[in-house]
Amino acid sequence: MKNSLLYCLAASSLALSFFFEHTPASSLNSPVTAPVAAEASFLSAFSGDDDKPAASASSRDSLAYNYYAQTLGLKLAFNEDKNLLQTVTDWIGTPYSYGNNSKKGTDCSGFVTRVFKEVYGVTLQRSSRSMFQNVKHVAKTEMQSGDLVFFRRGPGQPIYHVGIYLQDGKFAHSACNGGVMVSSLHQAYYQRNFYAAGRVTTN
Structure with a gap:
């Protein structure tokens, strides 16, 4: 029985290796390290080896971050x-x-309120304008992951859109022409209509 289990594990390992070796490099964020991490994570679930829990967790984290980076x-x-x-x-x-x-x-605003409730346990105001009135305003150059970004269509115009800043000038939001997506503040439209950034505080 033990030998049969070992044979099954070996076969599964070979199958995973074959899959990753033949996956196009463009579909993986880290084509060299991802297969090793995936195989280690898969085999650790069956090996019963409790001596290296940290390595196992690290492998799973690596796979998760690679997936988030790609998505x-x-x-x-x-x-x-x-x-x-x-969550995003x-x-x-x-x-x-x-x-x-x-x-x-x-x-x-519905997307932003749901994400903040799920991630931080914080209940935000439902409208983008109300959110803006209840955040700590921060400079665009000082934005951090999780800050809110607000948009309006010109001086004197009301705020009409809000998103969640991620990093590298990118933010997550629900756009009327595509739903929930990640966009760049460097895109002409968002660069032109960006108004301010705000940080949610729980104090």
């Missing part, structure tokens, strides 16, 4: 807020729906 289009240092990255990733592709905040459809 969100970010360059990660693997020390970012994993809960925020995971789970919402990617949710269609836009004005006035709603579920994974069947959500608008921009």
Whole structure:
């Protein structure tokens, strides 16, 4: 019985190795290290080896961060807020729906309120304008992951859109022309309409 289990593990290991060796490099964020991490993570679940829990956790974290980096289009240092990255990733592709905040459809402020509730346990105001009035304003050059970014269509115009800053000039939001996605503040449209950034404080 023990030999049969070992044969099954060996076969599974070979299958995983074959899969990763034949996966196009462009589909993996780290084509050299990802297969090793994936195989180690897979085999550790069956090996019963409790001597290296830290290595196992590290392998799983590496795979997770690689997945978030690829899905969100970010360059990660693997020390970012994993809960925020995971939650945003789970919402990617949710269609836009004005006035709603579920994974069947959500608008921009609905998306932000749900993410903050799920990640930080914080209940935000429902509208982007109300959110702006209840955050600590920060300079664009001082933005951190988890800060809010606000947009308006010109001087004197009201705030009409809000998103969550991630890093490298990129933010997650629910756009009316594509639903939940990650966009860049350097895109002409968002660069032109960016108004301010704000930090949610719990004090």
